[in-house]
Amino acid sequence: MKTQPLREDKHCLNCGTEVPERYCTHCGQENAVPHESFGHLVKHFVGDVLHYDSQFLQTISYLLFRPGRLTKEYMAGRRVAFVNPIKLYIFVSFVFFLTWAMLSHDSHEKNEKRSAEKEAAAKQHEEDESQKIPSITGILGAVKDSLKNNKELARAVDSLAYRYRYDSARSHNAVAPVAAGSHDTAAARHTAAKAEEDDDLRLTDSEDDPRNKYGNEEAYDSAQAAMPKAQRDGWLKRYFTHKWMRLNPGDDRLQENLSESLKHHFPKMMFVLLPLFALWLKLIYNWKRWYYTDHAIFALHVHCFAYTVLLLAYILEKLTGVDGFIGWSVWLIFGYLVLALRNTYHQSFMRSFGKSLLLLFGYGISFAFVGVFFILIIFAVIL
Structure with a gap:
């Protein structure tokens, strides 16, 4: 692309070496007039892009469809027609990680939106169910009052009311409080005992957490100092324990x-x-x-x-x-x-x-x- 006229001065503007022809034999710079026209800039741009594209397309073709051939060509010294391996890796990895991050970020936002909608629906369902319980239990209570003279029917209605409250509470992962006047059944006692057992298990599982075991960093350091040197935690475990105890559990x-x-x-x-x-x-x-x-x-x-x-x-x-x-x-x-x-x-x-x-x-x-x-x-x- 020799559209730019040569300078009359035969000394290179970059290094001062005498230039016998168009390019400096010392640094390689073209001895052309430094003020380039807009058309010359456009030609340079198109030429560079097309040259890179031809290299890139041939490199990708060899890379994808000829396993090992690209490496063989480069090892043999035939490198002009292909993109440099380091440049190729930087370009491909940049596109890969950028696109992956963008797509995964969109998926993360969609999942968060879907989770929020599910939580809102569950909360609304819980509110609707909580409103149903008093109304239905009230109706059953009125029926029980009207059947005071028939104790067997009254017990049956009362048992039905409790069963409804119990099933509704289980659907929300909690046992509904038993209304005043209802009978203390074996199912209620069993459920309460199971809940206490689960709470004890959770407390046992959380005993390994240093925040529950020591409370704060000062207590942890005091406990470590009171132990024999052979039984103390190593420096790495102490470091991460301090980091963990500073973390807000919520x-x-x-x-x-x-x-x-x-x-x-x-x-x-x-x-x-x-x-x-x-x-x-x-x-x-x-x-x-x-x-x-x-x-x-x-x-x-x-x-x-x-x-x-x-x-x-x-x-x-x-x-x-x-x-x-x-x-x-x-x-x-x-x-x-x-x-x-x-x-x-x-x-x-x-x-x-x-x-x-x-x-x-x-x-x-x-x-x-x-x-x-x-x-x-x-x-x-x-x-």
């Missing part, structure tokens, strides 16, 4: 904050796992034939394929409302990994299959360790 935002923090740190966690994935490849393949950078390029390409397939599956689930696309995409990623290993490292299908299982096992171990590390960081920041 704070409903804790789970939301933890979820948001995990979403925020998940891309970082996956980026940390990339070199570990390459390290496992280094362990299971020939150390002398393959360099660590070769394994790193393979890891970048496999992760880009996984992100692309998972994103498409997630979008399909959202559009169709049918579950299962993500499950099938996981099997597709595993099959792609086997073929990519076979085509890149030139081994048999069975060897590639076995090493795929070994690689996933090691990757799972790395994922667990890195996940625990990030979760500890998140708890240390939030609590």
Whole structure:
């Protein structure tokens, strides 16, 4: 694109080196007139976009439909026609995590709205039932008064009134108070005893909570100081116990904050796992034939394929409302990994299959360790 006229001065504006032709032999800058026309800017923009698009389309084509071929081409030095693996990973992972976060946020809002509607409906139903109980029990009471002379019928009506109150209370997970004048039945005594037993069980389960056991941080520190040194909690447990005791037990935002923090740190966690994935490849393949950078390029390409397939599956689930696309995409990623290993490292299908299982096992171990590390960081920041 040589539409800009050359400068009469043959010295580079950037480094001062003499420029015999159009481009500086020292820094590579074009020795053209610095004042560009609008048409020249547009041509540069179109040229850069089309050049990137041609690279990107060919890269995606090789990545999706030719397992391992993109890595082989890059290792062989044929790189001009393809996007750099690091740039490709940054672009694909950015689109993946951004789209996933947006779609999951919409689903979270819909679930919250649906939960609020259910709670409102349940509350309205409870109010309606509570209004029904006095009216019906009042009618039954009037009938009982009119049948005072017939004690058997009066007892039957009274038992019916209590049974109605008891069934209505059970539908709301609580036993309705027995109205004055009603008989103390065995069912009422059994229900009250069961409720007391459940309360005792909940208290027993909550005894492990340091907030219930010690009350405050000062009491906890005093109890720790009174113990023998060998029986005291370690520094890490003491640290998180202090954090936990400062937490408000009724704070409903804790789970939301933890979820948001995990979403925020998940891309970082996956980026940390990339070199570990390459390290496992280094362990299971020939150390002398393959360099660590070769394994790193393979890891970048496999992760880009996984992100692309998972994103498409997630979008399909959202559009169709049918579950299962993500499950099938996981099997597709595993099959792609086997073929990519076979085509890149030139081994048999069975060897590639076995090493795929070994690689996933090691990757799972790395994922667990890195996940625990990030979760500890998140708890240390939030609590």
